[in-house]
Structure formats: structure tokens, C-alpha cells
Amino acid sequence: MRQQRFSRLQSLARQWLTSQSVAETCSTSASTSSPYFCPILAQQRFALQRRVGLHTSRWLAAEHQAGTKAASDVAPVSMRTLILALMAGAGVTYATRLYTDQKLQQVTAKSQQVVGQASVGGPFELTDQDGKPFSNKDLLGEFALLYFGFTHCPDICPDELEKVAEAINTVEKWTGVPVQLVFISVDPQRDTPALIKSYVKEFHPRMIGLTGSLDKIKAVSKSYRVYYNKTGESDTDYLVDHSIIHYLISPEGEFVTFFGKNADAPTIAKQISQHVADWQAEHPGYHKGRDMKAMVAAGAAAAEPKAAATVGK
Amino acid sequence: MSGPTGGGSAYLDKNARKVCHTARDAFYACSREHGVDFAPGAPIPAKCLQLRKTFEQACPASWVKHFDDLQEASARRSKYLAATINRAADSAAGSLAGKSQKSG
Numbered sequence: 389m390r391q392q393r394f395s396r397l398q399s400l401a402r403q404w405l406t407s408q409s410v411a412e413t414c415s416t417s418a419s420t421s422s423p424y425f426c427p428i429l430a431q432q433r434f435a436l437q438r439r440v441g442l443h444t445s446r447w448l449a450a451e452h453q454a455g456t457k458a459a460s461d462v463a464p465v466s467m468r469t470l471i472l473a474l475m476a477g478a479g480v481t482y483a484t485r486l487y488t489d490q491k492l493q494q495v496t497a498k499s500q501q502v503v504g505q506a507s508v509g510g511p512f513e514l515t516d517q518d519g520k521p522f523s524n525k526d527l528l529g530e531f532a533l534l535y536f537g538f539t540h541c542p543d544i545c546p547d548e549l550e551k552v553a554e555a556i557n558t559v560e561k562w563t564g565v566p567v568q569l570v571f572i573s574v575d576p577q578r579d580t581p582a583l584i585k586s587y588v589k590e591f592h593p594r595m596i597g598l599t600g601s602l603d604k605i606k607a608v609s610k611s612y613r614v615y616y617n618k619t620g621e622s623d624t625d626y627l628v629d630h631s632i633i634h635y636l637i638s639p640e641g642e643f644v645t646f647f648g649k650n651a652d653a654p655t656i657a658k659q660i661s662q663h664v665a666d667w668q669a670e671h672p673g674y675h676k677g678r679d680m681k682a683m684v685a686a687g688a689a690a691a692e693p694k695a696a697a698t699v700g701k
Numbered sequence: 702m703s704g705p706t707g708g709g710s711a712y713l714d715k716n717a718r719k720v721c722h723t724a725r726d727a728f729y730a731c732s733r734e735h736g737v738d739f740a741p742g743a744p745i746p747a748k749c750l751q752l753r754k755t756f757e758q759a760c761p762a763s764w765v766k767h768f769d770d771l772q773e774a775s776a777r778r779s780k781y782l783a784a785t786i787n788r789a790a791d792s793a794a795g796s797l798a799g800k801s802q803k804s805g
Contacts, residue, residue, distance in 0.1 A: 539712040542764040546718060583712060590715050625763045 397440050508643040509635065510611035514572070514600035517585035522598055524641055531644075531664060532568040534635040536614045538575035538628050539587045544649075546591075551653045552634055553592040558657035562687030563680055565664050569595040574616040575628045576605045636660060638667065639674065658688055713761070721760035725768050728752040740773035741766065 447464070509524075516522040533552060537545035549571065556567050571588050573579035576599050579587075584597035599605070609616060612635060620626035634656075636644040644663055647656050665680040713721060728749060732739040735746035745753050757765055 540761075540763075542718075542760075542767050543722070546715070578712075586714070587712065620763050620766075622763065625761050627763050627767055 397436075397444075506643060508611075508613055508646075509637065509641075510608075512604070512608040512611065514598040514604055514608065515581055517581050517588060517597040519581045522596070527568055527570070527637060528641050529639050530566065530568055531639060531660065531667075532570055532637040533660070534570045534572060534612070534637060536572050536574050536609065536612070536616070536630055536633070538573050538630070539579050539583055540575065540627070542627065544632055548632060548634070548649070549588075549591040549595075552647075552656065553595070554653040555656035555660065556592065558653065558687075558691075559660050559664070562657075562661055563664055563675075563683045564678060565675065565680075566594065567660060567664075571595060571597045572605070572608060573597070573599045574605060574609060574614070574630050575618075576600055576602055578624075636663065638663075639671075654691065661687065717759075721756075721764065724752070724756040724759040728756040729772060739769065740776065741769045 511524050513521060513523045533556065535545075535548060535552060537548070539545075552569065556569055559565060559567055569592050571584070573584060579599050581597075581599060584599055588595040588597040600608075614631050614633065616628055616630035618626055619629050632649045634647040634651075636646065638644050645659065647659070651659075661680075661684040665684045668674045668680040729739060731749040731752050732746060735748060737743060737746055739745075760768070
């Protein structure tokens, strides 16, 4: 229907614009070939405008105008519409990008959420260096650092135990918190309580040494995912290959984090102190009266220039 | 071949460990000096025989074997590193035979 009307108008316009009288009158008029400069043509254009509207009439006029100059002046895609379209396109692109970025952020944040706790550790019942029974419940109430080793260890266990003793001393210096040090033997065959007592005394006065029956040691190593394996053929002179790892346990007996061979004493001290401060933030009754966060920050700041000095040496 | 009993009720306390480690380091240094990267079963240079005996007396047999194995592993690693570095040094910029340091 609309199409029909338009084509009828087209033919009417064609009539008006290409009539002989118009051609005669306007051919000698102004140098430009625009219909706006020819009075008769202008009159007719005005009449057409009233019928079909400004833009359509202009377009119709241009379509039948000699020369293409005018046509380009009123083409459907003018500079103005082009710029408008580009701006609209840019706006849409920007909005879409913003939206997708937001969505992406949401998705990655969700995927990085850590759900649940690593199931490391568990209850154990062993014997301490005084021959008395010692269970995991005896460690509750304060942080504890567990290390699995054996007294006949040639080099690694002594180095690790010294490192961790130094770290614990630093933590105590900064916060006054007496983190418990626990040494669990993976060689219960040779490591009697008496042997362990003299062994741990050399590293730290507060270090607890634990041993037990083969089954109990096997159970606690399994729950802490510690690998150990006897090497060598002799029955009395052998080494035990084992994972080199220290476990940090919270005052509620849950696994917090671990430190390996590559972590040095200052790093361990800093991380443990941080966990201590975080724990106090969540449990206000923990070491009430002492602001852990401030003490840790002060201690760490004081240690910085010293660390830099030793590095420079 | 008998060192302190590595088993039974004895273990090496801090001082004994230090004695063992010092003897170990002395022996390996001597061996390196004489061009032998010591490995289990390798011939001991004549000059280092005494140090070897001290080493074996200061440390339990299982420890001696453990340290020897470590030596072999670390010697292997150093050889690999040296070879890699030499290979690169021959062709790296700045060397006499390699690319000039100026660009182009």
C-alpha cells in the first residue's frame, strides 16, 4: 500500500520536474543545477513538499535533477547521518564491552573462591619424650608447628629444626605467642622417648618430641600425608627417606598451612605471625589485651633494615 | 669402615654431627683438588686416603653412603651446568668468538 503510494508520487514528481515548461524556464537560470534557484521549480517543489514531506520531496527532486551534484547533497546517507551512525555504533560497542568485562570479573571471582578446607591432619595418640601419652588434644589452645623426621638424620632434619626454632623465637619476640614445636619421629624402631628427649633439647627448650608404635606412627603419617621409607639393608644403621615439610596447626587443631625446605626462617616467622594476627581478628578472646596486628607490623618493620643489612654483607 | 654406631641407642648429637660434616667437607675438597669428583666406587686419590679414613670414622656408614650419593648428584648437576654455560658462552654476545656487542 505504502509502496504503491510512493511510486504514484514518484511519477507525479517526475511529471512536474521534467515538464517542458520547467526545462525551458530553468535551463538558462543560475549556473548551479540546483532546483532551489529556479522559481517555477521551487514553486512546484513546495507543492510537492506539502504532499510528501520535506525529505522525500528533496530526494525526489534530486533524483531527477540533471547532474549528480544535488543528489549527493541529499543522499540518504549524508555526512551527518554517517557521523551519527558511527557514534551510535561506538556507544553500543563500549556498552557491550563494559558489560562483558563485568560479567567476566564476576565469573573469575566465583571460580577463585576456595571452598572448604584441605583435609590434612587428624587425631593422633603418641608418646612424648617423657614416655607419657600425648594426643592431638594436648596441642589445642595455641598454634603448633609439626615436623616429621628421625634422630639419625644426617643433615636435613637438624638444619630444618634449627631453622624452625629460629622462626618460632622470632614470632615469640614479636608477639609473645609461644608457638608449640612438635617433632614426630618416622623411625619409631630406633627413636625411643629417651633418645628423642636429648635430641629435641638441642634445638629448642620447648620442643616436644613424639614417638609411638609402628602402627600409630603409620597412622599419623598417613593423616598428615607424610611419605617415609626406610633405605639401606642394615637393621641398625639405615636412613629414612621422608617428606621435608612443616605443618602449621591452628589453636583449634586444624591445618592452616605448610612450609617446605625452601622457606627460610624470616619468611616462616612472618607468615606465622600473620596467621596469629588473623586468628586474633576472628577470635577476640585469643591473647586478649595484646594487639597482635600492631605487634606483627612493628616486628616486621624492625626486621626489614636488619634483613637488608645482612643481605648486603 | 666402622664409624660411630649409627643404630642402637646412640645417635650423633650436635657436636658429633659437626665433626662428621667437617670431615666430610675436608675429604670432598681434597678429592676435588685432585680432579676426582667423588662418587661411590670411584678411586680415592692417594693424598686423600687419610681424610677418607677420618671421614669414615666420624660418620656412620649409612651417612657416608648418603653423602657420596649426594656428591655424585651434585657433580652431575655442575657438569651439566658447566656444559650449558660453555655452549652459550661460545656464541653469546661479548665473547671473542661471538656476536659483537654493538647492535647489527
